[in-house]
Amino acid sequence: MAQVEIKGVEKVYPNGFKAIHGVDIDIAEGEFVVLVGPSGCGKSTLLRMVAGLERVTAGTIRIGERVVNDLEPAQRDIAMVFQNYALYPHMSVFNNMAYGLKIRGMSKAEIADRVQKAAEILELSSEQLTRRPNQLSGGQRQRVAMGRAIVREPSVFLFDEPLSNLDAKLRVQMRVEIKKLQERLGITSIYVTHDQVEAMTLGHRLMVLNEGNVEQLGTPIELYEKPASQFVAGFIGSPSMNFMDARIGAGGDTVELPGGVSLPLDGAGGREPGRAVVLGIRPEHLEATTGSDVASLRVDLVELLGADTLIHGHFGDDKADMTVRLQGTSTLRPGDLYPCAVDPAHLHLFDPDSGRRI
Amino acid sequence: MLKRVHFPPSVLPYLLVAPQVAITIVFFIWPASQALYQSLLLEDAFGLSTKFVWFENFTALFSDDQYLDAFKRTFVFSLSVAVVSMSAALLLAVMADRVIKGTTAYRTLLIWPYAVAPAVAGALWMFLFDPTLGIVAYVFDMLGYTSWNFRLNGNEAMVLVVLAAAWKQISYNFLFFLAGMQAIPKSLIEAAAIDGAGPGRRFWTIVFPLLSPTTFFLLVINMVYAFFETFGIIHAVTKGGPAKATEILVFKVYNDGFVGLDLGSSAAQSVILMAIVIGLTVIQFRYIERKVEY
Ligand SMILES: Nc1ncnc2c1ncn2[C@@H]1O[C@H](COP(=O)(O)OP(=O)(O)OP(=O)(O)O)[C@@H](O)[C@H]1O
Ligand SMILES: [Mg+2]
Numbered sequence: 001m002a003q004v005e006i007k008g009v010e011k012v013y014p015n016g017f018k019a020i021h022g023v024d025i026d027i028a029e030g031e032f033v034v035l036v037g038p039s040g041c042g043k044s045t046l047l048r049m050v051a052g053l054e055r056v057t058a059g060t061i062r063i064g065e066r067v068v069n070d071l072e073p074a075q076r077d078i079a080m081v082f083q084n085y086a087l088y089p090h091m092s093v094f095n096n097m098a099y100g101l102k103i104r105g106m107s108k109a110e111i112a113d114r115v116q117k118a119a120e121i122l123e124l125s126s127e128q129l130t131r132r133p134n135q136l137s138g139g140q141r142q143r144v145a146m147g148r149a150i151v152r153e154p155s156v157f158l159f160d161e162p163l164s165n166l167d168a169k170l171r172v173q174m175r176v177e178i179k180k181l182q183e184r185l186g187i188t189s190i191y192v193t194h195d196q197v198e199a200m201t202l203g204h205r206l207m208v209l210n211e212g213n214v215e216q217l218g219t220p221i222e223l224y225e226k227p228a229s230q231f232v233a234g235f236i237g238s239p240s241m242n243f244m245d246a247r248i249g250a251g252g253d254t255v256e257l258p259g260g261v262s263l264p265l266d267g268a269g270g271r272e273p274g275r276a277v278v279l280g281i282r283p284e285h286l287e288a289t290t291g292s293d294v295a296s297l298r299v300d301l302v303e304l305l306g307a308d309t310l311i312h313g314h315f316g317d318d319k320a321d322m323t324v325r326l327q328g329t330s331t332l333r334p335g336d337l338y339p340c341a342v343d344p345a346h347l348h349l350f351d352p353d354s355g356r357r358i
Numbered sequence: 359m360l361k362r363v364h365f366p367p368s369v370l371p372y373l374l375v376a377p378q379v380a381i382t383i384v385f386f387i388w389p390a391s392q393a394l395y396q397s398l399l400l401e402d403a404f405g406l407s408t409k410f411v412w413f414e415n416f417t418a419l420f421s422d423d424q425y426l427d428a429f430k431r432t433f434v435f436s437l438s439v440a441v442v443s444m445s446a447a448l449l450l451a452v453m454a455d456r457v458i459k460g461t462t463a464y465r466t467l468l469i470w471p472y473a474v475a476p477a478v479a480g481a482l483w484m485f486l487f488d489p490t491l492g493i494v495a496y497v498f499d500m501l502g503y504t505s506w507n508f509r510l511n512g513n514e515a516m517v518l519v520v521l522a523a524a525w526k527q528i529s530y531n532f533l534f535f536l537a538g539m540q541a542i543p544k545s546l547i548e549a550a551a552i553d554g555a556g557p558g559r560r561f562w563t564i565v566f567p568l569l570s571p572t573t574f575f576l577l578v579i580n581m582v583y584a585f586f587e588t589f590g591i592i593h594a595v596t597k598g599g600p601a602k603a604t605e606i607l608v609f610k611v612y613n614d615g616f617v618g619l620d621l622g623s624s625a626a627q628s629v630i631l632m633a634i635v636i637g638l639t640v641i642q643f644r645y646i647e648r649k650v651e652y
Contacts, residue, residue, distance in 0.1 A: 051548075052551075053548050053552075073551045073552045074551060074552065074553070074554035074555070074556070078552065079552065080548075080549070080552050082548075082549060084543065084545055086545035086546050086548065086549040088546060088549075088550075088564060089546075089568070090567045090568060090570075099553050099555075100552075100554055103554040103559065104554060148549075152553075
């Protein structure tokens with residue numbers, strides 16, 4: 001176990017492409033941090049720098065007390081689970097897990113003991129330990145890859161999209177298992193994913209990356225409730241947040257939609273009247289209401305998901321497509337009007353140019 | 359299993375394979391059958407009469423110590439060629455895999471020897487090592503090894519033809535090893551590095567085992583090459599000498615048949631060679647299926 005400190009880390013690839021533009025984060029002992037962002041934003045690059053598989057162009061990475069910038073992966077006391085598992089195809093499952101221990105010169109008895117323990121935790125039978133990786137299912141291979149990381153008892157776990165090759169059901173199951181395992185072993189972990197559900201459920205803290213920049217760093221709830229930018233707001237939450245162009249009302253305490261609808265804001269300042277903004281509302285916050293003088297959504301399409309209903313529609317003449325999430329099944333049909341209100345605390349305003357939260 | 363696609367019967371496929379079949383018959387089946395037939399005949403020394411003697415040529419061969427020696431020699435020769443050539447190629451491939459700048463130039467240069475004709479390669483090596491003219495012999499001289507003379511010393515002659523034959527095959531082996539190494543997912547090597555294996559250990563425990571199908575394939579190919587395609591090199595460098603020290607089977611076929619004019623025995627020897635190559639090919643096809651999956 002160790003803390004990880006990443007300070008001003010940048011990465012420029014040999015071809016001149018700058019993949020990481022300066023990342024800072026202190027990861028506490030036993031903390032589970034998730035790096036999340038769209039494809040190509042530099043998640044793997046950052047993780048691989050921590051692993052020692054890519055050189056650090058600028059900044060420092062510290063694991064425990066040591067600066068590891070110039071250390072080989074082997075000397076960093078880390079274990080990594082790869083997206084394609086990277087199991088050694090010519091070795092049995094047992095030997096796959098034992099490989100790193102043998103290299104460290106551990107005794108046969110202790111190796112057998114550790115592999116046995118890991119196999120138990122991961123529910124791999126002793127018969128499966130004798131098989132080759134290609135004789136296992138995808139989920140079992142995933143477990144072996146986890147096992148190979150566990151037996152080493154490293155101070156940091158690194159995961160690079162370990163679940164993305166599994167089917168949806170297995171993914172949920174393994175997600176829960178990884179979470180339990182990490183809590184049980186208490187090993188500092190950095191986990192890369194582009195799946196926001198995985199990110200929200202697994203991480204103590206999330207780091208949202210966008211084109212090599214940190215958009216926001218915080219707990220899942222902070223990111224959900226107070227997204228620092230339109231990018232984070234759109235990325236976190238499913239279905240994603242509705243955005244529309246709007247303008248602050250004349251009094252500075254309302255926000256006016258182009259369709260003539262106006263919504264009350266809560267009392268914070270800094271909102272000069274007439275300023276153009278991007279208004280964000282989460283689908284689950286457009287609540288039904290019966291009061292008069294409320295915004296009404298014209299329903300275009302209804303999706304019944306069983307537990308929830310998704311309603312797609314628009315306000316008045318505004319073209320922007322809005323999604324509403326209602327609990328249970330709804331009797332609304334296309335063409336109906338859905339009168340709704342939003343708690344002012346759930347309105348998010350962003351600057352149209354910078355995308356930052358106002 | 360692949361599913362077979364069925365087409366309605368037509369003569370077109372037969373027409374399309376006809377040229378191939380014709381070539382095979384004219385250039386392979388027919389001469390092979392002639393050799394087979396000839397191997398059962400005994401011809402007198404002046405070529406005036408022939409006699410059908412069944413397998414006498416074969417039994418004579420297998421009780422001939424010289425032939426058995428040639429067999430052993432051929433085996434030693436081909437195994438040495440395969441080992442020398444493959445080790446050198448593997449080393450070059452490992453290094454080429456690490457090269458970052460000038461990759462294409464490096465690789466292209468390494469492929470050139472393959473384009474050199476065997477006889478030319480032989481002549482090249484012969485001149486390099488020539489006891490009186492050769493630059494390498496000169497270096498040997500300076501280093502105090504003055505007795506170098508492959509024209510007199512059988513072992514030295516063998517070393518020289520092995521080197522020449524192996525050199526020519528390095529390019530071919532190099533290409534296969536390089537392709538084999540590049541087919542190994544990079545993440546496996548990275549996983550091993552994280553597991554704590556240094557470069558040497560990664561090579562011997564991960565890369566080399568995963569290359570084993572390639573290695574096996576190349577071993578057979580190199581053996582076949584050394585058995586059959588090194589005639590030009592041997593002819594140019596040693597002519598089988600000194601005192602038959604480098605006379606491998608193919609060379610003996612030529613020597614006995616075209617120099618010694620013992621056509622029956624020579625034909626019997628080629629039939630045996632044919633059997634060997636067929637055997638090697640069968641092994642090749644049987645085991646090449648067992649590929650490693652990543
Ligand atoms: N070896 C390299 N040389 C040059 N550019 C690279 C190299 N590897 C990655 N990149 C670039 O760096 C950026 C970040 O890549 P990275 O692999 O970290 O993305 P990612 O966030 O992991 O994406 P994904 O979710 O698709 O895995 C990408 O734009 C990619 O094209
Ligand atoms: Mg990635």
